[in-house]
Amino acid sequence: xxxxxxxxxxxxxxxxxxxxxxxxxxxxxxxxxxxxxxxxxxxxxxxxxxxxxxxxxxxxxxxxxxxxxxxxxxxxxxxxxxxxxxxxxxxxxxxxxxxxxxxxxxxxxxxxxxxxxxxxxxxxxxxxxxxxxxxxxxxxxxxxxxxxxxxxxxxxxxxxxxxxxxxxxxxxxxxxxxxxxxxxxxxxxxxxxxxxxxxxxxxxxxxxxxxxxxxxxxxxxxxxxxxxxxxxxxxxxxxxxxxxxxxxxxxxxxxxxxxxxxxxxxxxxxxxxxxxxxxxxxxxxxxxxxxxxxxxxxxxxxxxxxxxxxxxxxxxxxxxxxxxxxxxxxxxxxxxxxxxxxxxxxxxxxxxxxxxxxxx
Amino acid sequence: xxxxxxxxxxxxxxxxxxxxxxxxxxxxxxxxxxxxxxxxxxxxxxxxxxxxxxxxxxxxxxxxxxxxxxxxxxxxxxxxxxxxxxxxxxxxxxxxxxxxxxxxxxxxxxxxxxxxxxxxxxxxxxxxxxxxxxxxxxxxxxxxxxxxxxxxxxxxxxxxxxxxxxxxxxxxxxxxxxxxxxxxxxxxxxxxxxxxxxxxxxxxxxxxxxxxxxxxxxxxxxxxxxxxxxxxxxxxxxxxxxxxxxxxxxxxxxxxxxxxxxxxxxxxxxxxxxxxxxxxxxxxxxxxxxxxxxxxxxxxxxxxxxxxxxxxxxxxxxxxxxxxxxxxxxxxxxxxxxxxxxxxxxxxxxxxxxxxxxxxxxxxxxxxxxxxxxxxxxxxxxxxxxxxxxxxxxxxxxxxxxxxxxxxxxxxxxxxxxxxxxxxxxxxxxxxxxxxxxxxxxxxxxxxxxxxxxxxxxxxxxxxxxxxxxxxxxxxxxxxxxxxxxxxxxxxxxxxxxxxxxxxxxxxxxxxxxxxxxx
Numbered sequence: 028x029x030x031x032x033x034x035x036x037x038x039x040x041x042x043x044x045x046x047x048x049x050x051x052x053x054x055x056x057x058x059x060x061x062x063x064x065x066x067x068x069x070x071x072x073x074x075x076x077x078x079x080x081x082x083x084x085x086x087x088x089x090x091x092x093x094x095x096x097x098x099x100x101x102x103x104x105x106x107x108x109x110x111x112x113x114x115x116x117x118x119x120x121x122x123x124x125x126x127x128x129x130x131x132x133x134x135x136x137x138x139x140x141x142x143x144x145x146x147x148x149x150x151x152x153x154x155x156x157x158x159x160x161x162x163x164x165x166x167x168x169x170x171x172x173x174x175x176x177x178x179x180x181x182x183x184x185x186x187x188x189x190x191x192x193x194x195x196x197x198x199x200x201x202x203x204x205x206x207x208x209x210x211x212x213x214x215x216x217x218x219x220x221x222x223x224x225x226x227x228x229x230x231x232x233x234x235x236x237x238x239x240x241x242x243x244x245x246x247x248x249x250x251x252x253x254x255x256x257x258x259x260x261x262x263x264x265x266x267x268x269x270x271x272x273x274x275x276x277x278x279x280x281x282x283x284x285x286x287x288x289x290x291x292x293x294x295x296x297x298x299x300x301x302x303x304x305x306x307x308x309x310x311x312x313x314x315x316x317x318x319x320x321x322x323x324x325x326x327x328x329x330x331x332x333x334x335x336x337x338x339x340x341x342x343x344x345x346x347x348x349x350x351x352x353x354x355x356x357x358x359x360x361x362x363x364x365x366x367x368x369x370x371x372x373x374x375x376x377x378x379x380x381x382x383x384x385x386x387x
Numbered sequence: 388x389x390x391x392x393x394x395x396x397x398x399x400x401x402x403x404x405x406x407x408x409x410x411x412x413x414x415x416x417x418x419x420x421x422x423x424x425x426x427x428x429x430x431x432x433x434x435x436x437x438x439x440x441x442x443x444x445x446x447x448x449x450x451x452x453x454x455x456x457x458x459x460x461x462x463x464x465x466x467x468x469x470x471x472x473x474x475x476x477x478x479x480x481x482x483x484x485x486x487x488x489x490x491x492x493x494x495x496x497x498x499x500x501x502x503x504x505x506x507x508x509x510x511x512x513x514x515x516x517x518x519x520x521x522x523x524x525x526x527x528x529x530x531x532x533x534x535x536x537x538x539x540x541x542x543x544x545x546x547x548x549x550x551x552x553x554x555x556x557x558x559x560x561x562x563x564x565x566x567x568x569x570x571x572x573x574x575x576x577x578x579x580x581x582x583x584x585x586x587x588x589x590x591x592x593x594x595x596x597x598x599x600x601x602x603x604x605x606x607x608x609x610x611x612x613x614x615x616x617x618x619x620x621x622x623x624x625x626x627x628x629x630x631x632x633x634x635x636x637x638x639x640x641x642x643x644x645x646x647x648x649x650x651x652x653x654x655x656x657x658x659x660x661x662x663x664x665x666x667x668x669x670x671x672x673x674x675x676x677x678x679x680x681x682x683x684x685x686x687x688x689x690x691x692x693x694x695x696x697x698x699x700x701x702x703x704x705x706x707x708x709x710x711x712x713x714x715x716x717x718x719x720x721x722x723x724x725x726x727x728x729x730x731x732x733x734x735x736x737x738x739x740x741x742x743x744x745x746x747x748x749x750x751x752x753x754x755x756x757x758x759x760x761x762x763x764x765x766x767x768x769x770x771x772x773x774x775x776x777x778x779x780x781x782x783x784x785x786x787x788x789x790x791x792x793x794x795x796x797x798x799x800x801x802x803x804x805x806x807x808x809x810x811x812x813x814x815x816x817x818x819x820x821x822x823x824x825x826x827x828x829x830x831x832x833x834x835x836x837x838x839x840x841x842x843x844x845x846x847x848x849x850x851x852x853x854x855x856x857x858x859x860x861x862x863x864x865x866x867x868x869x870x871x872x873x874x875x876x877x878x879x880x881x882x883x884x885x886x887x888x889x890x891x892x893x894x895x896x897x898x899x900x901x902x903x904x905x906x
Binding site: 250263273329 | 724
């Protein structure tokens with residue numbers, strides 16, 4: 028324990044802070060403050076809650092994708108873009124096949140899977156060669172793979188008129204609506220909509236259930252023999268090796284899992300958001316996910332499902348609440364983006380400077 | 388030095404050390420590993436660790452005046468120089484540059500007149516003169532313009548010494564195992580230069596495991612054991628066997644091992660042929676060893692002679708070669724999994740690094756290896772497709788060992804990091820016991836744990852061997868411990884087996900074997 032932590036531990040606030048994590052405490056307090064202020068800024072409370080829940084449901088799977096790599100000691104997956112690219116391949120090919128609705132969504136997952144295994148496998152082999160510097164290399168893997176795919180989006184012979192560029196008919200569109208394909212297919216399943224009662228509360232039950240399913244599978248996996256081995260590899264690789272574990276295989280498996288969850292994560296995001304964004308858009312997806320799990324109390328080498336849930340909720344809460352509240356109060360243009368950037372990058376910076384244990 | 392006392396966290400490591408050293412005298416300091424030699428030298432040199440762990444008692448007198456060194460710089464100012472076991476030289480610099488690093492004679496120039504003396508230029512000519520003078524003092528020839536990375540290891544050692552000699556005020560030079568890395572020829576040259584330096588009035592403390600060097604160069608010999616100075620005699624009045632006896636000879640007449648069992652007609656369980664292991668600092672060169680079924684074989688030897696390399700090599704943690712036949716089958720080396728599958732187990736000397744998952748619960752620590760290797764503590768769900776962790780079975784086995792080994796902890800879910808060294812060691816043993824192996828390597832089982840835990844650990848090992856019939860090979864630096872616990876003791880020296888004796892043999896004889904082939 029560092030000295031500052033010991034000093035903190037002497038006060039009651041300090042005990043709370045060290046049990047719950049100081050940054051998580053600050054951000055929770057800030058979020059509560061925003062909720063209190065929201066009515067004064069003229070925003071409808073129920074709408075705000077709906078927004079937070081909706082954004083939670085879009086992003087939670089992407090945050091969940093961080094868990095396996097943290098467990099195997101590969102650190103935070105700054106190369107999440109690789110998984111996202113596999114997901115994009117899945118969705119575009121599924122659309123190209125002419126499917127729509129739920130079939131299109133699940134076909135997209137199915138098609139994305141082999142790509143995720145292929146990409147994740149190669150990525151895993153790479154990370155096994157640079158043990159200790161995973162996170163830095165992962166960042167560059169993310170950047171370069173997105174750039175490479177920028178070329179591929181142009182060259183791949185897509186022909187479905189709704190997704191190719193309008194003038195030339197060659198190459199994928201920058202952004203296109205999924206209205207006719209699988210927008211909201213999960214969200215509309217068992218959707219709770221109270222607007223007919225005059226309350227603007229909408230809960231996308233299906234999306235949340237889908238996340239719950241994946242989170243349960245992740246939790247279950249970590250309770251199996253293989254999952255236990257993966258956690259041990261992350262906790263002490265030498266111990267794992269002395270216990271006869273093939274460290275490299277465990278790590279590669281974790282990277283593949285993480286990449287696959289990234290692919291599924293972007294599909295869930297798209298169905299909620301309603302649009303598919305190609306080219307440079309995937310670059311903006313990794314850092315918020317990293318940041319969210321850190322806010323949730325994870326550290327570079329420990330992460331749990333509860334970290335994912337709490338973190339996603341806090342982070343997305345902040346992102347959705349700040350524009351309405353801050354903008355109406357400060358009236359200086361869009362502050363939300365600034366705050367989002369400060370929080371997400373600052374959180375990553377904070378976590379990387381201190382590699383301590385995560386909180387529950 | 389008068390009445391020096393030092394304890395680490397209540398663990399007394401030095402007690403009433405007294406000795407004097409005159410100008411121009413060479414003092415040979417010897418003792419087993421852990422006798423307190425290094426701690427004593429660290430006190431003398433004012434190293435930070437001493438102050439951080441609570442300082443020391445007693446006085447150091449230099450020319451009759453009390454000296455207090457709070458940092459190594461104070462010690463340097465008072466004229467004490469130290470050459471450490473590991474080189475601290477800059478590879479790309481020449482000998483001259485290394486010798487005078489940060490103490491270079493300088494010339495002023497226009498820029499430094501304006502911006503201060505940090506921009507002075509080096510006076511190359513004066514530097515050369517001073518390094519030449521220092522090298523001459525040693526009485527050996529090394530090229531002052533050669534860069535360190537091109538030098539043979541002996542010349543690096545001489546450069547280190549020359550650096551200390553170039554300090555004008557040098558009165559006392561401490562050499563910590565300077566010959567350990569040298570060839571015989573280079574060592575001879577070093578000994579000659581030690582005589583040379585002593586003739587010029589520099590007092591020298593010479594620490595080594597090579598006892599004949601002490602006899603050939605020192606004026607007097609100080610032997611330490613368990614934090615006491617046991618002998619302080621002129622070198623000409625003693626001989627190698629006598630020093631060895633002093634070094635190892637605690638309670639020589641007492642306790643030969645209790646209940647030794649003779650296994651000489653038992654079948655050979657493991658036979659090791661031409662084993663080499665590339666473990667840094669513990670290189671095994673060529674080991675042939677037979678282990679008989681049901682015995683406790685001790686492996687002893689001085690630090691760095693390769694005794695630790697043997698289990699680490701066989702269990703696949705460091706690169707190894709040779710043949711190891713276990714139970715009639717050859718075991719492939721460099722594969723921990725194959726060894727574990729063959730029902731071997733290993734308790735590593737590196738508890739925190741290899742032995743434990745510090746951030747996980749005791750349950751995980753004890754059950755993990757057995758779970759992964761033998762599929763114990765698992766429930767098969769969905770017809771065996773999913774191997775689910777059986778928390779209940781894990782808790783039960785952990786509870787069993789917590790009671791059997793009297794592990795002090797708040798619960799079986801406590802993290803391993805929070806336990807004391809002795810209790811951590813017991814966890815490591817429990818991990819190995821949970822594997823129910825046929826053959827167990829235990830490496831330094833009592834390193835860094837207190838006396839009470841020590842006897843418990845050794846008793847547990849003995850009980851495990853006698854009751855379950857498991858063959859145990861125990862590696863330890865502490866000869867007495869081996870004599871108390873083992874049936875036979877193999878002594879490793881210079882990466883080879885120097886001899887195998889029954890545990891009833893006297894400590895002196897085993898001690899002689901320890902230093903027989905030191906390289």
